[in-house]
Amino acid sequence: MLEQHYLTFKLLAQTLSYTKTAQRLFMTQPAVSQQIKRLEAEVGVPLVRxxxxxxQLTAAGDALATYLTQLTVQNDKFMADLRQPRPAPRLLLGATMSLNTVFLPRLLPILRHQYQQIVSKIGNTAQILQQLRQGQIDFALIEGNFDKTEFDYQVIRREPFICVTGTGNPLLHDGTVYRPHELVQETLLIREPGSGSREILLDWLASFNLQLTDFTQRIELGDPQTIMTLLQQGFGISFMYASLAQSSLAQQQLRQVQLPALQLEHELYLIYRKGTDDTDLTQQLLKILR
Structure with a gap:
C-alpha cells in the first residue's frame, strides 16, 4: 500500500492543481504542498515546477507518476483477486506413449475438479525426460531407464513385460512354449529409439546374446496403438507392458506368447525435478495411479 504523500502526489499529477488536489482529499492547500515537499526530499529530485x-511535472515527476499509476493498477487487481475465489493452478503432466492410455484416463477425471487447466504431453521416454528438464511439464509417467540422481521419483508399481501376437498367429495353435531364439523368424514390431519399451527389450535380448538384427524382419513404429492394430491384423509379435495389452487380451484380439524366459517385470515411475516435490499432490497422484 502507498503512503499518503505518494497518493497525494499521484492525484496532483492528474489535476496539476494544489487547490483541486486539496479539495478532493479534504485537506488544506498548505498540507498538500507540505506532502509534496516531503516526497521531493525523500526521492532527492524536484517533481513539480x-x-x-x-x-507542471518534471521529467522525474512524470516518471514517478507513471510508476505510481501502474503500481495502483497492479495493487487493485491483486486485491480484487484476493477477494474472489482463485482458480486452481494448471497442472502440467507428461506420459510416455506406453503409459498415457493406461494412466491418464484414470487421472484426468479426478484432477479436472481441482485444476482450471490440465496440459498433458505425450512422447517417448527420452522426449518426456527432456520436457521435464526444460520445465515444460511438472510430473512425468515413464517406464524406461533414467538417471535417478538427476530426478526425484516414486515407484508406481512393478509391471509385467510380455510378448503378444494376434490370435491368428500359428505360434498360438499348438500351445508350444518358446525359447527366445525361436522367435527370430517372426516379424518384430518394435518402438522407435528413445522409447523405454525398446530399451527394456534390447536389454532382455542381450541377456540371450540376441539383437534386433537377428530378427528376419523388423517394423519400427512410434505409436503403441498402431502396433496393437497391426498385431490384431496378424503382423508378427511385439513386446509391451501387460496393462497396455490388457483390454485386447481380455477381448481375445491378442494372445500372449508362452515365453517362460521372459520373466521380466519393470518399475513404472512418477518422476519430477529435484526440489519441486509438492508432497500432497505427489501422494494424491500416487494414490490414483496405484
Whole structure:
C-alpha cells in the first residue's frame, strides 16, 4: 500500500492543481504542498515546477507518476483477486506413449475438479525426460531407464513385460512354449529409439546374446496403438507392458506368447525435478495411479 504523500502526489499529477488536489482529499492547500515537499526530499529530485504560472511535472515527476499509476493498477487487481475465489493452478503432466492410455484416463477425471487447466504431453521416454528438464511439464509417467540422481521419483508399481501376437498367429495353435531364439523368424514390431519399451527389450535380448538384427524382419513404429492394430491384423509379435495389452487380451484380439524366459517385470515411475516435490499432490497422484 502507498503512503499518503505518494497518493497525494499521484492525484496532483492528474489535476496539476494544489487547490483541486486539496479539495478532493479534504485537506488544506498548505498540507498538500507540505506532502509534496516531503516526497521531493525523500526521492532527492524536484517533481513539480511552475512554468508561466502553470504547474507542471518534471521529467522525474512524470516518471514517478507513471510508476505510481501502474503500481495502483497492479495493487487493485491483486486485491480484487484476493477477494474472489482463485482458480486452481494448471497442472502440467507428461506420459510416455506406453503409459498415457493406461494412466491418464484414470487421472484426468479426478484432477479436472481441482485444476482450471490440465496440459498433458505425450512422447517417448527420452522426449518426456527432456520436457521435464526444460520445465515444460511438472510430473512425468515413464517406464524406461533414467538417471535417478538427476530426478526425484516414486515407484508406481512393478509391471509385467510380455510378448503378444494376434490370435491368428500359428505360434498360438499348438500351445508350444518358446525359447527366445525361436522367435527370430517372426516379424518384430518394435518402438522407435528413445522409447523405454525398446530399451527394456534390447536389454532382455542381450541377456540371450540376441539383437534386433537377428530378427528376419523388423517394423519400427512410434505409436503403441498402431502396433496393437497391426498385431490384431496378424503382423508378427511385439513386446509391451501387460496393462497396455490388457483390454485386447481380455477381448481375445491378442494372445500372449508362452515365453517362460521372459520373466521380466519393470518399475513404472512418477518422476519430477529435484526440489519441486509438492508432497500432497505427489501422494494424491500416487494414490490414483496405484
Amino acid at each position: 511552475y512554468q508561466h504560472r502553470q504547474l
